[in-house]
Amino acid sequence: MERFFDHVTSAAEQGTLVKMTLSKPANKHDELRNIYVKPVLIKDKRLFAFTYRYERRDEVKNYDAEQMLEVLKEMLPTRFLNAVLFTVNEDVTLLVSTKGKATIQTKKVQECREQNLEHDKQKARLINPANPWWYQLGLTTREGKITADMQHKFKQIYKYAEIVESLVKPMKFDGTVHIAGMGAGKGYLTFALYELLTQKMHLDVDIKGVEIRPDLVLKINEIIKSPGLKGLEFVESSIDAFRPEKLDVLIALHACNTATDDAIAKGIRAGAKLIVCAPCCHKQIRQEMERSGKLDAITRYGIFLERQAVMITDTIRALMMEYYGYKTQVMEFIEMEHTPKNVLLVGQKTNKEPDKLMISKQISDLKQRYGIQNHYLETIL
Ligand SMILES: C[S@@+](CC[C@H](N)C(=O)[O-])C[C@H]1O[C@@H](n2cnc3c(N)ncnc32)[C@H](O)[C@@H]1O
Numbered sequence: 024m025e026r027f028f029d030h031v032t033s034a035a036e037q038g039t040l041v042k043m044t045l046s047k048p049a050n051k052h053d054e055l056r057n058i059y060v061k062p063v064l065i066k067d068k069r070l071f072a073f074t075y076r077y078e079r080r081d082e083v084k085n086y087d088a089e090q091m092l093e094v095l096k097e098m099l100p101t102r103f104l105n106a107v108l109f110t111v112n113e114d115v116t117l118l119v120s121t122k123g124k125a126t127i128q129t130k131k132v133q134e135c136r137e138q139n140l141e142h143d144k145q146k147a148r149l150i151n152p153a154n155p156w157w158y159q160l161g162l163t164t165r166e167g168k169i170t171a172d173m174q175h176k177f178k179q180i181y182k183y184a185e186i187v188e189s190l191v192k193p194m195k196f197d198g199t200v201h202i203a204g205m206g207a208g209k210g211y212l213t214f215a216l217y218e219l220l221t222q223k224m225h226l227d228v229d230i231k232g233v234e235i236r237p238d239l240v241l242k243i244n245e246i247i248k249s250p251g252l253k254g255l256e257f258v259e260s261s262i263d264a265f266r267p268e269k270l271d272v273l274i275a276l277h278a279c280n281t282a283t284d285d286a287i288a289k290g291i292r293a294g295a296k297l298i299v300c301a302p303c304c305h306k307q308i309r310q311e312m313e314r315s316g317k318l319d320a321i322t323r324y325g326i327f328l329e330r331q332a333v334m335i336t337d338t339i340r341a342l343m344m345e346y347y348g349y350k351t352q353v354m355e356f357i358e359m360e361h362t363p364k365n366v367l368l369v370g371q372k373t374n375k376e377p378d379k380l381m382i383s384k385q386i387s388d389l390k391q392r393y394g395i396q397n398h399y400l401e402t403i404l
Contacts, residue, residue: 024099024125027117028092030108035088038062038069039110045098047105054078055102060091066153100125149184149219152177156214159246175361180215182357183276183301186367188219190297191226191272199227199254201269205262205286205300206278207232210243216274217255232257233265262286270295277303277364284400287340290370291347291404298344298370301356305329307399308336315394322393331393337368339386339398344370346382347404 034040043060059074063085071091075082086094099106100119108115109132116128150157153167162173169177191200200220204213213232220226232255234240240259247255258265262278262285273290275283283302290298309332312322322328341351349370356367386401 024117024119027099027106027108027115027125027127028095030110030115030127030129031095032088032092034108034110035071035091039112040071041109041111043106043108045095045103045106047103049100049102049104053102058098058103149188149223150177150181150215151218151222154218155250156246156252159249160210160214160243162211176211178361179276179357180211182361183212183274183299183367184215184219186354186356186369187216187272187274187299188224190299190369190371191220191224194271194296196226196271199229200271201267202228202230202272202274203265203267203270203289204230204232205265205273205275205289206282207234207239207243207257208277209239210246210257212274212276213255213257217252221254228254230255231265231267233260233262235259235261262289265289267293269293272297273299275300275302277301279303280306281399284340284403287344287368287370287400288403291344291349294372296372298349298368300340300368301364302333302337302340302366302368303364305332305336308332308339308393308395311395311397312393315396317394333366335389335393335395336398337366339389340368340400341370342382342386343398343400343404344368345377346379346386348373348375348377350375 031040031043040062045058048056054077056076056078059076061072063070063072065085070085070087073084073086073091073094075084099117100123104119104121106117112132114130114132117125118128119125152163152169157163158165158167162177163169202216202220204216207213210232213230217228217230220228232243234257237259240257243257247257262282270290270293273286273293273295275286278286278300280303283300286300287298309328312318312328312332318328322331337353341353344351350373352369354367354369355365357365359365386398389395390398
């Protein structure tokens with residue numbers, strides 16, 4: 024018995040315990056049929072979740088390593104005669120005979136096992152609102168609860184991060200991943216990506232949040248300093264003036280009007296492998312359309328003019344990325360109720376030679392149709 028408890032103690036100490044089961048009740052009529060144990064991480068504390076399986080219900084209790092051992096000593100062999108400890112490298116089986124004789128068997132495991140520290144009730148999250156910076160950024164309460172007025176913002180950055188995760192996963196990087204968050208504002212998306220890439224994807228990153236407002240940059244860099252987030256920094260600069268040494272991934276969430284164009288241009292020029300932008304307002308093209316006087320039956324209504332401006336601006340942005348060898352996708356990244364600015368433009372660099380002539384023609388046809396003299400992104404590129 025002691026040897027079995029020693030195995031449990033060392034697996035708990037070394038963090039190699041994968042799971043444990045207690046079965047074969049000593050009393051056939053015991054309502055408690057078995058116990059299933061798994062390690063869990065709750066608020067960064069490693070605990071052990073005991074699921075007590077009764078005839079008609081389950082009960083879950085979490086213990087630390089010391090309490091776990093106390094419970095095991097109460098249960099073995101008084102309540103259960105068998106127990107199996109599964110660790111990352113061995114299985115240890117304890118068998119107690121009805122006469123009370125205990126034997127243990129150990130078996131090395133061939134397959135590579137991993138611990139699953141996910142708490143059953145806690146979804147594996149890309150962003151953990153309990154991280155202290157979310158409170159400092161004003162997204163959560165001190166206890167790590169997302170405040171009522173930031174729910175929509177949280178959903179936006181969460182969905183955005185989910186999409187970036189799926190896009191980054193298959194990509195190959197040469198060491199540190201260089202990322203720029205353009206028009207980084209209060210930093211919500213930049214921090215979300217920092218968390219996703221470092222804590223979930225375990226990548227080595229150099230993330231620069233590029234923001235023109237000095238007050239915001241100062242404030243955010245203070246927040247970065249306190250927990251010492253390595254590889255994250257806010258830079259006071261216009262997008263246009265920002266000169267990255269290297270750029271793998273460019274992101275922008277709601278960079279105002281033509282700031283999105285500046286961001287895309289920067290990504291293209293720096294040879295970013297991935298560009299992901301959720302544009303903000305589309306004033307530049309709307310004004311061009313209004314000025315041209317070519318309003319048709321649809322665009323004479325303000326709201327439809329607005330929507331057409333969105334479609335034309337973003338279609339030409341996508342075409343420009345294609346012109347420079349990107350494969351593009353345009354999607355809604357979140358339901359409209361969370362933000363009407365829910366279009367996401369994605370550009371993935373390819374090695375394919377684009378049909379520049381055809382793309383140029385598509386752009387000029389669109390411009391002509393809507394009386395547009397100048398599309399800002401096309402002009403600056
Ligand atoms: C709506 S906020 C962006 C929100 C932010 N991306 C987030 O994750 O919460 C837009 C930000 O872009 C900044 N901005 C606008 N034009 C810019 C430019 N040309 N260069 C740098 N920053 C710019 C603004 O100062 C503002 O803070």
